[in-house]
Amino acid sequence: MSLRATPYNALVTAPTTQSADVCEVACVHPEAVVLAKSALPDERCATEATNFLKLLGDTTRLKILSALQTTELCVCDLASVVGISESAVSHQLRLLRTGRLVAFRKEGRVVYYRLADEHVTTLIRSALEHARE
């Protein structure tokens, strides 16, 4: 996960010149293509959404987030719960903070992290449900 919002394939994707004829490239079902194309989320939303999903799509981060579903925890605690180094946790927390998936409060030298969003809980629950079936 990069901290910048620029996705890998933003540079690679063909420049979609929205001319009159949508189906310039060879395609089999023009009407279906037009329909599907109009249903695509706009670029910004798609990027935001994938950045969000990317953050959930990592075992370490999913564990961190799962742990935070029960209670707020400090970095030390999280390292202990997840079973990795504090440094690794800290790096991941930075990504989660940047993506606004977690919030935190400082108390002296201890930093308590918590989930920032209901969506996180919902999505994790859905994904786990899907995984179990």
Place this chain on the structure above:
Amino acid sequence: MSLRATPYNALVTAPTTQSADVCEVACVHPEAVVLAKSALPDERCATEATNFLKLLGDTTRLKILSALQTTELCVCDLASVVGISESAVSHQLRLLRTGRLVAFRKEGRVVYYRLADEHVTTLIRSALEHARE
């Protein structure tokens, strides 16, 4: 995305020897740690869930899946809709097939892909909703 189910950090993660004292490593809030630890999803579920979320966490795949929410489409169509090469689409479809996010039917030499699962639609909708707010 690898096709194998072995995650990157399965080999790196410290071996959690589940001895009597859960908090062997230094940690600040033992009770919170125990609580959070018991709430962690088991390893297999966490892996499956993250594999699923990983598949959603890519702009190209999200576009493919979004397109398939409207109607079934062949590889050609998808390439046209998303704006990338057929080969790239095909590679991504393989991952989505392996992860059982899409299903397909063959008709002559054309292969029609469709979403395999309600969860996919739900999750995409949630993620986009989160992205927009």
Place this chain on the structure above:
DNA sequence: TTAACACATGAGAAGTTATTCAGGTATAGT
């Protein structure tokens, strides 16, 4: 049979990611 088409796949290149390690900063206690 031959050619064209729709799709799949392997190899390789270029980019991205997650960890460790070696330092940092800020706060609390002595």
Place this chain on the structure above:
DNA sequence: ACTATACCTGAATAACTTCTCATGTGTTAA
């Protein structure tokens, strides 16, 4: 002031991902 603690961060490295290009497979049409 000095030390320990809790946390953060940059650099480096190994692993992973996603594309392109070349090629292979199966099906239809001439």
